[in-house]
Amino acid sequence: MTTGRTTLNWWRVYVDGYDMSGMTRSFGPLDCTFEEGVDDALTYVVKGTYPGQANVQMGTLNGIFNNTATTGLHAVMESGVGTVRDVLLPCGIQAAPANNDPCFAGQFEQLGYNANDSEPIMTVSIPFGNTSAAAGYLNYAKPWGVLLHYLSAATAANTATGLDQAAQSTKGGWMMYQVTAGNGTATIKVQDADTNENASFGDLLTSGLISCAAGVSGVVALAPTATVERYVRWQIALGDATTVTFALAFMRGTI
């Protein structure tokens, strides 16, 4: 992975297990704003602020109209108004997203689907709401995490070392997986370890045994006071699948 600044073309868009990057023009703003409680007690010279609940949203997805069967933007999204979508937005830094790049994730309700002919090419705009009340991670305010496994095929268990996230924490975390292809069952996991060697890693979060094919995604959350060790990595336990193409993000709890 690279670090530094980047441009829109290195972001990717995964929705409900479909890679929409090749049909997306823009999205955002990616917003995480805390309500502000004002503490203006008489004795304060300067008024103070306490952060309250967070509002998280991903804005509107603007794309190219595409009715390719099964995976096209139109095919996936046109009938989905009111559906809670698993959305993962990896941010590649001056290159396609790589492991440890930042990503924005959440479960947002699709609020519309609008085709538009205002340009010589047909376009669509798809507004999303704030975090869904049905989201599986409501004990976590923050949508930012890192990509543990960039979208690619896995055909065997991971024996590599993990990503160094600086220190152990005790504020839990959650994962989102997006499976875009597969040929059977498998279990997708986040593992953690206090020393960065293969033998030290143990399961932290698991999808459970899932049938892996295009259009499979999900969120699994820890208790908000769970301990997460310093090092984290992706893992897969193949069932009867021999190959699974997936992206996996982990959002460590920080507040």
Place this chain on the structure above:
Amino acid sequence: MATGRTPSRFLKVQIEDSGGVLRDIPVRTIGDVGLTYDEVDLSALQEVVKGFMSGQANFGVTITGPLDTTAAQAASGTGVVAALSGSHTVLEPLNGGLTARAFAIYIGIQAYWSTGDPVFGADNCVIVTAYNAQPDTGMYSAVIKHVAGGTAPDWGTSAITVA
């Protein structure tokens, strides 16, 4: 140090990161820097001119700048260019946190800030209440507010440090 006017390119912004270390962060806009006091109308009907007094002060800034994941760097000192850490690296972990952080806006006068030039901020002073990314422009925005019970920010001429 010099005195007089200055271009904004000599401005530096530092904030204490989640590990308790000051970092320079990249900014493009800051907006108004300073305290604004509530104005309380204490007029009586019989007076021809309304009379006011200042009440409590407010402090908050919304900063914008390039979204950047550069690893954290040691903050710059007096008389040198900012040593920029990544904005995402520093600000995103602070968003929503309750711990008071040091914050400083340094205004170098016709040169990189050095002791004696104006600075606004304080140790144990602020929290971050919003962090937003705008992928199509490559920019972020963040809201920095004075934390309840924290040290009041003020103008000074000495470097602000983490105690």
